Amino acid sequence: MSSDFEDIYYRNVDMIYKICFIYFKGNKYDAEDAVNSVFTKLLEKNKQFESLEHEKAWLIVVANNYCKNKVKHWWNKNKELNFEIKSEDHNNEILQIVLDLPDKYKIPIYMHYYEGYSGPEIAKILNIKENTIYSYLHEGRLILKDILKEENYE
């Protein structure tokens, strides 16, 4: 096993963990398993990347696909995935709301607002039409707004 792999691992593990964490609605055990599977796939494929961006995008796609398949699995469909995010120092209300969003909104919102990807970039990485990404972001924002209004969040 080359040190290249370890470099890639340490460079991206936090991001992949976050994506998986969001997908699995805060279930850290499932998220850790997913991280394990995503990087195992990388090791098996022995993938060579053209740039750091390419590397990041590839891992996002793999994590996205893995989590999507996992969540769709019949076992997980019947499983309650509502974990409450607790933190001593911070209030995680928005994150909790994002986790409760339908799956299709979560990753575009994460990629846009956290990773700083633009609409066309997200569309390219996730292989979804640009307009669809824009509408996911828009609809996601509206849902968030409604929920926050209901909860009188300022």
Add this chain to the structure above:
Amino acid sequence: MNKFKKEIDQINISAYEKKEILEKIKNKKKNKKQIYLLRFAVIVLIFMACTTTTYALVKIFNFDETLKILFDKSEEELNNYGVGGTEVNNEYKFDDFTIKINQTVYDTKSLYISLDMIGKKEKVYIDNAFISEGTKFEEFRLEETPIENDKPLLDMKCTLDYPFCEQSMALLGEKENTLNYAYNFSINHEKDLINKPLTMRFFIDDEYYDITFILQNNKMKIKELDFDKVVYNQDGIIGKVKHLKITPMHIIVTFDYNVAFEDLTQAQINDLDQYVYNIMYSSNIYTYITLQNYSKLSAHLDYEHDEITFLKPTIDYVINENSAVIDIDTLKSLTINGVTFKIN
């Protein structure tokens, strides 16, 4: 959304967990081979369990008879050996005649041989299906079932207490034709066929051809020797071994004589007789000797009753072929009139 960012920032995996996951991934790769081996072992175990269960079921419900042929086909192999012809993938080609072995199936009680005779001959006799070396044949039955033949054949069905079956005749016609024969040899004692050659003799237009089947028990290997090193010598070269085939139990020798019988001296004829006699006597097994002109010069030897009968030639004939089944140790150490025959 800044708050959202901050909250996302809090989602972190600890350094310890990161390291642990990395170790797991590394170990997964290391263990992959072991996993494959384990899978293979499990498959083998399942296969063995299935086989054992099937075997047990067969035993319990007495499916033996039904399945016997199925199993025996794979276990037993017949080795075909042609004398006087060229063996090419179970085809024995003679000058203008071919005998093609289609199928041989052996089980503990019978030997089934299906063969085609292809050629243009006026008549064919199928004779002398016998097992050499055997001593007792309580019931040896030869059945002939012609298949796909537009001309009627004489049935050949006989019960033998002597290992020679009398002739049957088939007309092949003047045109090129193919006859398909199927023989079923039923034998009471299953040991009779094991390790013993079975020879069928085909008389075709007054000539005959022997085909010897040797049952190879438990994957016995056949060792071929270099024929040229075997010299049959008495007052000069009379002939040398043409074919030699050795199994752990037998050696089958075909002699090729290149001297006209009329050119043989009386001493040489005597040597030949003596040679054959010695083979018979010292090998102490049932043996047969065939010479080309069967009616004129042949030696049939039946050791069943410790008797050897020679049909001695009274007039001169060319001796082209002579085949014998003898014990290998006998051949190695055979000495006739002071001449030792050796296989190197």
